Amino acid sequence: MSAPAIRRTLPDHVDIETDVLVIGAGACGLVASLAAHDGGAEVVVVERDASPSGSTSMSSGFIPAPATKAQRAAGIADDEPARVEHDIQQKAKGRAVPELAHLAATEIGPALDWLAERHGLEWVVLTDFLYPGHSRHRMHAVPEKTGAALLARLSAAVEACDVPVVTGARAQTLLADDDGTIRAVEIERPDGHRETIGCKALILACNGYGGNPYLVARHIPEMADALYYGHAGNTGDAVLWGEALGAQTRHLTAYQGHGSLAHPHGVLISWALMMEGAVQVNAAGARFSNEQGGYSEQAVAVLAQAGGTAWNLYDARIHDFACGGFPDYRDALAAGAIREGRTLADLAAATGLPEAALAETLEAVGRFQSGAQADPFGRDFTEKPALAPPYYAVKVTGALFHTQGGLMIDVSARVLRGDGRPFPNLFAAGGAACGVSGPEVSGYLSGNGLLTAVAFARVAGRAASARKS
Template sequence: MMTPKVEDVPPDRFDLKIGTLIIGAGACGLVAALSASEAGQDVLVVEAEPYPSGSTALSAGLIPAADTKIQQAAGITDDAALFASDIQSKAHSENEQELVDLLTSNAAEVIDWLSERHALPFSVVTDFDYPGHSRRRMHGLPTRSGRELIDALRSACEREGLDIICNRRATTLYRDQDQILGVAVTGPDATVETIACDRLILACNGFGGNRALVSEHVPQIEDALWFGHSGNRGEAVLWAEGLGAGLQNLGAYQGHGNVAHPHGILITWAVITEGGVQVNRDGYRFWDESQGYSEAARAVLAQPGGEAFAIFDGRIAAIARQFEDFKRAEETGAIRSAETIEDLSKALGLPSVALEQTIREIPVGGTDQFGRSFNPPLLAPPFMGVRVTGALFHTQGGLCVDSSARVLKEDGIAFTNLYAGGGAAAGVSGKGDSGYLSGNGLLSAVVLGRIAGRGA
């Protein structure tokens, strides 16, 4: 990997000039492109990978938003203030309130805009609750797939005639004091091109794929399976250091403690929230699973062999099948099914007596020794299970931005034409993993992308 650089001396002549240049074609970059185009700007998106993807494509593609027209049609009463309160409660009030309010107050407009202006067929997940959300506000496309979301956004960009150039990794930013003049990008044949721009939007990545930065900033998860996008190399953080830009909450991350192992397929947390449990290889539960899937990463990794088993049943599986990843896990044989706990134990290699005791002791209609409450019904045949491990999915810290998504310098003064969103910007997940509320990453991506695209 070439070391990202910041240079004060620009080339004598740039190869190309563009109005708004966007680095990264994940959800943030594509939303920013649509927003900038709508504002009458000429736009170019450069993407390091062979096709638009980003961390979005590896996720379930669910975006939380409060008081959308889709929620209203579904009879769900919600508002931005309640959403903001949920975020801060999960993050122990470690976020800047101004940023939380910015994201929650603009999220509904973004969903409505994408639905109405760009025909993305969002619907609300209404058959189960996500930890920490006091309302059902997760909006997703029909297959509940991040790949579908990226493809839909890319198609919208194509309909608008927007240019997305792939296989171009940005390596150097050229600046004149607090203004960005342009960038240098490197192609697959190592050819370097320079692009001048009036505005630059960093929609590139986090740093989860950069093991040195992970070790420095989030050492508690450095041994976890890296399950994020390979392009998450930390360019935004490294450019920020060269620019003297402000950085915040670099220890925040999204983990996931329910990744099928060794298949590497994300298993929706619905298998837990709807009444399933996690057990270790001895057949016993070991924590309060209702805390969330990000916290589960550390909890699972602390178990023997760094693995666990998600145990649920056919009723729960029917809910989980709305997610493409879950169906794929079934197709590949990662998920086992049996009519008895004894047979499921054999299929998973677990001690049957211990697992039967664990299932028998679930206090349906009560609270267990870990503090988790269970509601009926009791797990029933067919019983199902999958071997899982803990993974690092995405880092949540990044560049500080203002209410216009402009990047702030360390002294709090904004760069005149540098913007950031998505994985490049500091999110609203507090300082560790316990502050991650489902959908925070995509919330930051689409809202800051929308705002940055419009411009100040």
């Protein structure tokens, strides 16, 4: 495969034509295609893989949204877009692009209700814990509570609308007029065969650049050697096309990390364990951070430990909680990643951690939980019970999940030029667009990835469909 490119000469012919062409068949691309279809447009989705998966399938599938019917049915009636916007900016230290934070907060609730009412997606709201930075229970998931299940339900909705998803088709070259209007896209098949698809509007839903080592080293060098736990196809095509067109980019230094990927098993361990009272210790058996600061920035803290690893340490109450609520945790248990000890000595033997240091750490945590002493890292332990035997532990590492910066868009999800003017028919959403996490890892609020994937995708699909005439 050659590098993504821009060609300023128009095609001699097109193999097929469509009103709206969507590049990428993850959650973002599928939601965009549904919105464009509902707007009356003819839509085609192209996907580089043999079957859609992307970052969505690798995620938890959780989407934060306020004022939805599902949220109200769960008894949460005091959430609103302004509160979500505040939480986004609070986590990003006020550095998220204001118009994008507002757009995401106001669009996501109606988008989830629309997906439920128009396309049959079923939402449940997670009410048994609060993710870091969220002031209300607003995490929505499909009943299976996995990203793979979310993608499967979106794929079924797209199929029911007879929207074609062309797989094994990597978008290679954008064919553009001198004014930046995209006239067609050349796709390449695995055997090298090329086809040209004409379009009236193009939506870039091909995620970020986490799978491009050159771009990672250039923009987020602290993660250049980190494990990448995103989709290999996230090679930054949208950013590279945008730069070639003279588009404006924003916050390319932003990304979502995660400080709890089972090692070496590669299974995500939900940060809900930390919110329930688990702690992280390094190879010396000592805590090294405030574990409730956020799982994204915790990736950096974990990677700074000896060997780039840490251990999540918790008890039977939290183990049972995780087994009951998180399929990924059950996968980790089945894979042998979870260690158990009826006593602290047993756990030390099972993990290789020093028993004396573990005892000292848990004694200190007990003092923090009783209120007898303040945690020097600033964590409040008083709202959860003290850890008690039997104990459990899982070895984890920090990882790069996906990037949060990208092409700057307006409130219609149109890509902006360097001078701030929009391109006539080029749209971007999800990881292809600038997100709402500000310029660095600590600005990532839980769910920001799927938040912008779904909210901006619906905006892009609606606006793109208006160009069909």
